[in-house]
Amino acid sequence: xxxxxxFDMLQKAGLAVWAFATVLLFFIALLFAYQxxxxxxxxxxxxxxxxxxxENPAGAVRGFSEDAEEERSATLYFAGADGESLVxxxxxxxxxxxxxxxxxxxxxxxxxxxxxxxxYPLLPPRVEVRGVYLIEGGELAVDFSAELRYEATRPKSxxxxxxxxxxIVNTLTHAALHGEDGLRPSRVRxxxxxxxxxxxxxxxxxxxxxxxxxxAWVSAGAASFADDG
Amino acid sequence: xxxALFFVAVSFVVLTxxxxxxxxxxxxxxxxxxxxxxxxxxxxxxxxxxxxxxGADAGPAASRSLEALESFGPVEDREPGRVPVVVVDPxxxxxxxxxxGLLNGLQExxxxxxxxxxxxxxxxxxxxxxxxxxxxxxxxxxxxxxxxFAQRDRASAFLSIHGxxxxxxxxxxxxxxxxxxxxxxxxxxxxAGHMAEALRSIAGVETSEPLSVRSRVLMKAAAPGVVxxxxxxxxxxxxxxxxxxxxxxxxxxxxxxxxxxxxxLPGGDAR
Numbered sequence: 091x092x093x094x095x096x097f098d099m100l101q102k103a104g105l106a107v108w109a110f111a112t113v114l115l116f117f118i119a120l121l122f123a124y125q126x127x128x129x130x131x132x133x134x135x136x137x138x139x140x141x142x143x144x145e146n147p148a149g150a151v152r153g154f155s156e157d158a159e160e161e162r163s164a165t166l167y168f169a170g171a172d173g174e175s176l177v178x179x180x181x182x183x184x185x186x187x188x189x190x191x192x193x194x195x196x197x198x199x200x201x202x203x204x205x206x207x208x209x210y211p212l213l214p215p216r217v218e219v220r221g222v223y224l225i226e227g228g229e230l231a232v233d234f235s236a237e238l239r240y241e242a243t244r245p246k247s248x249x250x251x252x253x254x255x256x257x258i259v260n261t262l263t264h265a266a267l268h269g270e271d272g273l274r275p276s277r278v279r280x281x282x283x284x285x286x287x288x289x290x291x292x293x294x295x296x297x298x299x300x301x302x303x304x305x306a307w308v309s310a311g312a313a314s315f316a317d318d319g
Numbered sequence: 320x321x322x323a324l325f326f327v328a329v330s331f332v333v334l335t336x337x338x339x340x341x342x343x344x345x346x347x348x349x350x351x352x353x354x355x356x357x358x359x360x361x362x363x364x365x366x367x368x369x370x371x372x373x374g375a376d377a378g379p380a381a382s383r384s385l386e387a388l389e390s391f392g393p394v395e396d397r398e399p400g401r402v403p404v405v406v407v408d409p410x411x412x413x414x415x416x417x418x419x420g421l422l423n424g425l426q427e428x429x430x431x432x433x434x435x436x437x438x439x440x441x442x443x444x445x446x447x448x449x450x451x452x453x454x455x456x457x458x459x460x461x462x463x464x465x466x467x468f469a470q471r472d473r474a475s476a477f478l479s480i481h482g483x484x485x486x487x488x489x490x491x492x493x494x495x496x497x498x499x500x501x502x503x504x505x506x507x508x509x510x511a512g513h514m515a516e517a518l519r520s521i522a523g524v525e526t527s528e529p530l531s532v533r534s535r536v537l538m539k540a541a542a543p544g545v546v547x548x549x550x551x552x553x554x555x556x557x558x559x560x561x562x563x564x565x566x567x568x569x570x571x572x573x574x575x576x577x578x579x580x581x582x583x584l585p586g587g588d589a590r
Contacts, residue, residue, distance in 0.1 A: 173490025
């Protein structure tokens with residue numbers, strides 16, 4: 091066999107190996123991206139939204155004296171063991187004269203999770219509160235980071251998503267968070283990475299409209315919620 | 320350079336554990352392994368796919384009180400002389416597995432489809448009702464398309480079948496949900512009451528009082544409708560039960576009985 095055909099064969103074989111490796115690399119890249127999404131990351135940064143400064147969350151009230159802070163009792167709602175009701179946890183939080191700031195602090199306490207037995211966290215531990223905004227007419231907008239959607243262990247059902255919704259809404263509209271500014275949140279609008287909720291998330295429950303509190307989801311019933319609130 | 324990238328990527332994939340969705344609950348023990356997938360044995364059937372666009376509707380939060388709806392009488396005949404149409408919607412499907420069981424990896428989409436097929440047979444063959452399934456195979460279907468079946472067929476009842484998932488793994492049993500606002504609220508609450516009552520007849524299965532939720536599919540259905548969560552796949556006992564054909568047959572019989580009671584048909588007793 092002469093040198094030229096042998097070189098030609100080697101070249102073709104080399105090209106075939108190169109093509110196979112390229113295809114394989116493509117599939118590996120897809121798997122890598124899938125793994126990142128599964129872990130809560132955003133491989134292409136598509137869900138970063140319009141604001142991603144969670145180190146300095148939007149809506150945080152600045153400039154008030156630390157002397158204005160005082161430890162006050164707040165009521166936080168977490169999931170109960172029965173899977174269909176919210177259980178209250180009373181916790182001392184450093185609250186301020188500003189309702190919006192108090193709501194932000196209470197929301198961060200919800201993310202931190204319960205401290206008492208028999209209560210279960212409603213939000214993934216890695217989710218970040220990107221902003222809390224109290225706007226006209228008593229509407230409170232709360233903005234969560236991408237982890238809320240991509241957390242693989244988030245329970246996905248009508249019951250779980252409804253509990254998450256009313257755990258947040260009932261906590262943030264509770265009278266214990268009212269400041270001296272006279273602002274009173276009456277309903278909560280959910281945002282996700284700075285954008286309104288759409289038809290694809292959460293999977294079962296519609297959160298495109300602001301949600302008003304519903305004491306019926308609290309374990310001891312409407313009476314105790316009304317007494318507290 | 321290309322070969323180096325290739326080997327780096329291969330090493331990453333080989334050395335990274337846990338590709339795919341893991342089990343549920345934020346407080347899951349560290350190092351818990353993904354359960355093996357478990358498939359139900361029912362054969363797949365070919366079916367029609369309907370993808371009709373439907374606008375969303377949203378309202379304020381609804382109350383779940385059933386106090387005003389204590390009497391569960393037969394439903395008013397919407398169209399006298401017409402055989403009632405029941406639309407059964409097996410939740411999830413296709414790439415959307417729904418909840419995956421923590422014990423054996425049982426998938427919600429398969430449980431829902433198996434139950435819907437059994438229920439469909441009971442309603443069509445034994446009760447003589449006209450029935451329609453939103454999916455008869457393993458395919459993706461958005462909520463608006465599922466709801467459009469109820470509109471297209473002017474359904475007397477719409478039943479969406481799901482598995483459950485909870486933050487607490489000890490939570491178990493069945494749940495019935497309806498949408499407590501809009502023109503179908505009262506009839507939906509009645510249907511939910513009958514359904515919960517029928518499910519309670521199954522020994523060993525707890526069914527809580529029906530609750531009103533802002534369910535996407537029910538809000539768009541424009542028909543009296545309920546969502547039934549037939550057991551919590553985050554609970555090992557419920558997952559094991561749902562994997563059994565006999566248990567699923569009891570659930571289907573109870574749901575058929577609940578529907579027949581709501582429609583005022585004879586045989587509204589679960590077996």
